[in-house]
Amino acid sequence: xxxxxxxxxxxxxxxxxxxxxxxxxxxxxxxxxxxxxxxxxxxxxxxxxxxxxxxxxxxxxxxxxxxxxxxxxxxxxxxxxxxxxxxxxxxxxxxxxxxxxxxxxxxxxxxxxxxxxxxxxxxxxxxxxxxxxxxxxxxxxxxxxxxxxxxxxxxxxxxxxxxxxxxxxxxxxxxxxxxxxxxxxxxxxxxxxxxxxxxxxxxxxxxxxxxxxxxxxxxxxxxxxxxxxxxxxxxxxxxxxxxxxxxxxxxxxxxxxxxxxxxxxxxxxxxxxxxxxxxxxxxxxxxxxxxxxxxxxxxxxxxxxxxxxxxxxxx
Amino acid sequence: xxxxxxxxxxxxxxxxxxxxxxxxxxxxxxxxxxxxxxxxxxxxxxxxxxxxxxxxxxxxxxxxxxxxxxxxxxxxxxxxxxxxxxxxxxxxxxxxxxxxxxxxxxxxxxxxxxxxxxxxxxxxxxxxxxxxxxxxxxxxxxxxxxxxxxxxxxxxxxxxxxxxxxxxxxxxxxxxxxxxxxxxxxxxxxxxxxxxxxxxxxxxxxxxxxxxxxxxxxxxxxxxxxxxxxxxxxxxxxxxxxxxxxxxxxxxxxxxxxxxxxxxxxxxxxxxxxxxxxxxxxxxxxxxxxxxxxxxxxxxxxxxxxxxxxxxxxxxxxxxxxxxxxxxxxxxxxxxxxxxxxxxxxxxxxxxxxxxxxxxxxxxxxxxxxxxxxxxxxxxxxxxxxxxxxxxxxxxxxxxxxxxxxxxxxxxxxxxxxxxxxxxxxxxxxxxxxxxxxxxxxxxxxxxxxxxxxxxxxxxxxxxxxxxxxxxxxxxxxxxxxxxxxxxxxxxxxxxxxxxxxxxxxxxxxxxxxxxxxxxxxxxxxxxxxxxxxxxxxxxxxxxxxxxxxxxxxxxxxxxxxxxxxxxxxxxxxxxxxxxxxxxxxxxxxxxxxxxxxxxxxxxxxxxxxxxxxxxxxxxxxxxxxxxxxxxxxxxxxxxxxxxxxx
Numbered sequence: 010x011x012x013x014x015x016x017x018x019x020x021x022x023x024x025x026x027x028x029x030x031x032x033x034x035x036x037x038x039x040x041x042x043x044x045x046x047x048x049x050x051x052x053x054x055x056x057x058x059x060x061x062x063x064x065x066x067x068x069x070x071x072x073x074x075x076x077x078x079x080x081x082x083x084x085x086x087x088x089x090x091x092x093x094x095x096x097x098x099x100x101x102x103x104x105x106x107x108x109x110x111x112x113x114x115x116x117x118x119x120x121x122x123x124x125x126x127x128x129x130x131x132x133x134x135x136x137x138x139x140x141x142x143x144x145x146x147x148x149x150x151x152x153x154x155x156x157x158x159x160x161x162x163x164x165x166x167x168x169x170x171x172x173x174x175x176x177x178x179x180x181x182x183x184x185x186x187x188x189x190x191x192x193x194x195x196x197x198x199x200x201x202x203x204x205x206x207x208x209x210x211x212x213x214x215x216x217x218x219x220x221x222x223x224x225x226x227x228x229x230x231x232x233x234x235x236x237x238x239x240x241x242x243x244x245x246x247x248x249x250x251x252x253x254x255x256x257x258x259x260x261x262x263x264x265x266x267x268x269x270x271x272x273x274x275x276x277x278x279x280x281x282x283x284x285x286x287x288x289x290x291x292x293x294x295x296x297x298x299x300x301x302x303x304x305x306x307x308x309x310x311x312x313x314x315x316x317x318x319x320x321x322x323x324x
Numbered sequence: 325x326x327x328x329x330x331x332x333x334x335x336x337x338x339x340x341x342x343x344x345x346x347x348x349x350x351x352x353x354x355x356x357x358x359x360x361x362x363x364x365x366x367x368x369x370x371x372x373x374x375x376x377x378x379x380x381x382x383x384x385x386x387x388x389x390x391x392x393x394x395x396x397x398x399x400x401x402x403x404x405x406x407x408x409x410x411x412x413x414x415x416x417x418x419x420x421x422x423x424x425x426x427x428x429x430x431x432x433x434x435x436x437x438x439x440x441x442x443x444x445x446x447x448x449x450x451x452x453x454x455x456x457x458x459x460x461x462x463x464x465x466x467x468x469x470x471x472x473x474x475x476x477x478x479x480x481x482x483x484x485x486x487x488x489x490x491x492x493x494x495x496x497x498x499x500x501x502x503x504x505x506x507x508x509x510x511x512x513x514x515x516x517x518x519x520x521x522x523x524x525x526x527x528x529x530x531x532x533x534x535x536x537x538x539x540x541x542x543x544x545x546x547x548x549x550x551x552x553x554x555x556x557x558x559x560x561x562x563x564x565x566x567x568x569x570x571x572x573x574x575x576x577x578x579x580x581x582x583x584x585x586x587x588x589x590x591x592x593x594x595x596x597x598x599x600x601x602x603x604x605x606x607x608x609x610x611x612x613x614x615x616x617x618x619x620x621x622x623x624x625x626x627x628x629x630x631x632x633x634x635x636x637x638x639x640x641x642x643x644x645x646x647x648x649x650x651x652x653x654x655x656x657x658x659x660x661x662x663x664x665x666x667x668x669x670x671x672x673x674x675x676x677x678x679x680x681x682x683x684x685x686x687x688x689x690x691x692x693x694x695x696x697x698x699x700x701x702x703x704x705x706x707x708x709x710x711x712x713x714x715x716x717x718x719x720x721x722x723x724x725x726x727x728x729x730x731x732x733x734x735x736x737x738x739x740x741x742x743x744x745x746x747x748x749x750x751x752x753x754x755x756x757x758x759x760x761x762x763x764x765x766x767x768x769x770x771x772x773x774x775x776x777x778x779x780x781x782x783x784x785x786x787x788x789x790x791x792x793x794x795x796x797x798x799x800x801x802x803x804x805x806x807x808x809x810x811x812x813x814x815x816x817x818x819x820x821x822x823x824x825x826x827x828x829x830x831x832x833x834x835x836x837x838x839x840x841x842x843x844x845x846x847x848x849x850x851x852x853x854x855x856x857x858x859x860x861x862x863x864x865x866x867x868x869x870x871x872x873x874x875x876x877x878x879x880x881x882x883x884x885x886x887x888x889x890x891x892x893x894x895x896x897x898x899x900x901x902x903x904x905x906x907x908x909x910x911x912x913x914x915x916x917x918x919x920x921x922x923x924x925x926x927x928x929x930x931x932x933x934x935x936x937x938x939x940x941x942x943x944x945x946x947x948x949x950x951x952x953x954x955x956x957x958x959x960x961x962x963x964x965x966x967x968x969x970x971x
Contacts, residue, residue: 039796153499301585
């Protein structure tokens, strides 16, 4: 008897204890919960806002659940005759209440969701007391399994790494040379898809200098795990001197070289003092089949990704 | 084509699998021959049209698929916890997560639930079989051959590796050449025929074959959930059929519906897939809700609270399920307005679902809860599912979803709803109705071990994954190559093995109970707490289910019957019973279509045409089939009933 009693209480408490146990993991400083820019910040605010409602719901349901299990288990000592009403089958009043309350919660969650959605379609507002700055345009083109970042205004291009100035909105023009991928820099904000033959726009901004992880988050084949890049967020001056350095020292990108780089497979970081947009834009219908037409037979070949990745990470 | 081009070579794990498949096949053939069981197998099982036997075959297949999908899962977990081991390479990992997802949804969750519906729904509404028993057998064999086709892919030809969502252009002929992706397309296409047919079959059965007096709002809640599910199936599956067919034509015959070349529309696949895929989620969750409602009411020994609200919330969920598919790709850049609309419609689903949760809690109010094994599975569903549900709402908030999408947060969410919902329900339902199927209960003590191992393992496995997602770990990543992600991944792997152990104990319990459980003598197996008509039948259930069909005009008819000391059997009203004949046609027809699919997978067009001709010939044979079944005489019914009821 005693044994059973304990068990039924455990049933209610087990998920609770899990939450307590794992909330210790908050010390791990999870990237999404440590926003480094206004876009990530607005999403963080929304997540935190919703989390309070969710915790409330969990507390109410778990509380009721534990109460029912403890009070109405068949073998509780001291059960009264009045504790059992087998034909109780409904109560209009209370049913209306527990329909309307979730409805109100949904409305309360919808309002900030919708406003944030519309805000994210625009460049982030400047912080108080700062001049609004023109967004920096960067074309981010995914290809199996690497990233090309073209800066049309600066006329430079980088492969597999990204430099951005802090405190200035970045307008990413996303597209893909082949499979669908998604540009995700969790420290700076949420992701959006890169799709061949189409262009999607994503605004991000860094407030703090630092090096952040970026990656393709949408599975696209064997080299998916290696399709990552580092984001170097630096002050406007540092960024400008970096741009100048690339402009002066990096070679120009020829179409032949680009064709070699865009082949399905992995490549190292690289920099160029011109962009591939001069000869192909994969966001157009003409550019969509550029890689597939050239390298169709290469997609079936296996790359030995495991060895490459291990060398990079576990040395 | 040379044989080495067809067999998958070079992987020690796969060689081991080939050997074990060969050994198991030889063992089965040997045992069947040794015990002279071939005739029995053919007469009693392969040609059956009895809904109860078909249901059992569905459930056995689903358990086998749960084992296969679970092995996939544990291989993935080993790889992620020990990335330095070099256990799986990227290609192999990609194949495994693809087959894991596809098998668990299409070949485990749905068949398991359809198996339970097969057995229980006719019994709950007082019917003697399905409306179309022949079609029911056809459905099962289409699922069976589809599942077999999909499962052999890892030893013959290579498994699909583009994820269970099979997004184009990745899954197109250019980027995924070879038979792998064709296995996915044809396996789903073939089994999809059966699912659609079952949807129609059960819908007609429920609408036309209820016991006299039983109105729709007298139906047991599991039957209601089945009816609603059937409507979703009938509206959603044709979309999948079309999408699969278009992609098949793309891959095999070179059309350009979803290609990057020739102005194809790769994103159209994502839309079509999820226009089926989201309703699909509710196809596997609504019957689960039905099962929990039955089990909770039975072991609370109380009427289900808010029956009408339960039914209407299911109907509303079904309608909403067709209006939310865009939430699977908020990040496609459809714009703030479109995302807002789908965000709100997604969150609205939480309202009817919340109503159901409160109704279950209210059913427990002033009840007498008995903690049997099916009740443990059902009760633990409530807090577990809430965790999956609230994170679902968070994912539904599109602006926040930009951060959750494609991450382990999402992985944790859908495992929380699918395991705590569907898998718990499958176990609850199987244990609950087990005595109806096999004439004995499953052992309670071993069943509790299985439950606690699986339940604890489940939370340990998936709860940490929410935090991995918030730390930026994407799904479908074959290697844990960022040091901070490793500790939580190791915890998660421990949990996965806990679930594996729980499943092993569950399966052992099937064997143990077969050997040692007390045989059932009454039909009302759970201490006389049965509430609905299935418990009014004798155990084992006679092949015609009900000798005399009872008159029903309330929600829990068997409660009243027992109070008044009545049974459904009335010897004075016996009449000859019309029953359908067993037939080998369904299995033959579907094996031909299976052959056609196999031909298409390897793009051997003559084989495909031969199989297709075989299938068409079988359809013609069926059209000229004048076998109208047979009558069971009153004498025989009397003999069977008297023996079963000890009269």
